[in-house]
Amino acid sequence: MKTIRVVAAVIRDGEKIFATMRGYGDFRGLWEFPGGKIESGETPQEALKREIREELASEIAVGELIDTVEFDYPTFHLSMDCFWCQLIRGNLELLEAAEARWLTKETLKSVEWLPADLALVDKIEKALTLLPS
Numbered sequence: 001m002k003t004i005r006v007v008a009a010v011i012r013d014g015e016k017i018f019a020t021m022r023g024y025g026d027f028r029g030l031w032e033f034p035g036g037k038i039e040s041g042e043t044p045q046e047a048l049k050r051e052i053r054e055e056l057a058s059e060i061a062v063g064e065l066i067d068t069v070e071f072d073y074p075t076f077h078l079s080m081d082c083f084w085c086q087l088i089r090g091n092l093e094l095l096e097a098a099e100a101r102w103l104t105k106e107t108l109k110s111v112e113w114l115p116a117d118l119a120l121v122d123k124i125e126k127a128l129t130l131l132p133s
């Protein structure tokens, strides 16, 4: 099975996390973290900054790796590096996504996530619970 290498940005602002809904394709209507496929010659961090420019017309700072998600979809294997990120510049314009929300630990599971994201969302929920208040 072919492996697709993807990077995803978990953009955090205090207690809130930014999530987007896919507006097209097989996963239309499901929620994800913005990002996309790593192109040849790019580091994951470079790919992520490029994707956020392309999808959201914004600049991010890429922080620590949260997790590398490994997930078998029916037609491909997904290997996805997920990073904590912060917005540096721009207004997170939805150039591709159908919808976006800032979610808190209370509302993180109120949207329907892509199947590969469920374990990651658990990890993020725990991290948000441990934030100093």
Ligand SMILES: Nc1nc2c([nH]c(=O)n2[C@H]2C[C@H](O)[C@@H](COP(=O)(O)OP(=O)(O)OP(=O)(O)O)O2)c(=O)[nH]1
Pocket (backbone or CB within 6 Å): 004, 006, 007, 008, 027, 031, 032, 033, 034, 035, 036, 037, 051, 078, 080, 114, 115, 116, 117
């Ligand atoms: N960006 C992103 N992709 C995810 C997540 N979870 C998940 O299973 N995926 C899958 C869906 C896609 O099959 C794959 C790559 O995502 P993508 O469609 O964003 O790639 P891309 O931005 O390069 O878009 P394209 O040019 O290929 O249309 O990763 C997630 O949280 N964020």
Ligand SMILES: [Mg+2]
Pocket (backbone or CB within 6 Å): 034, 035, 036, 037, 051, 055
């Ligand atoms: Mg994308």
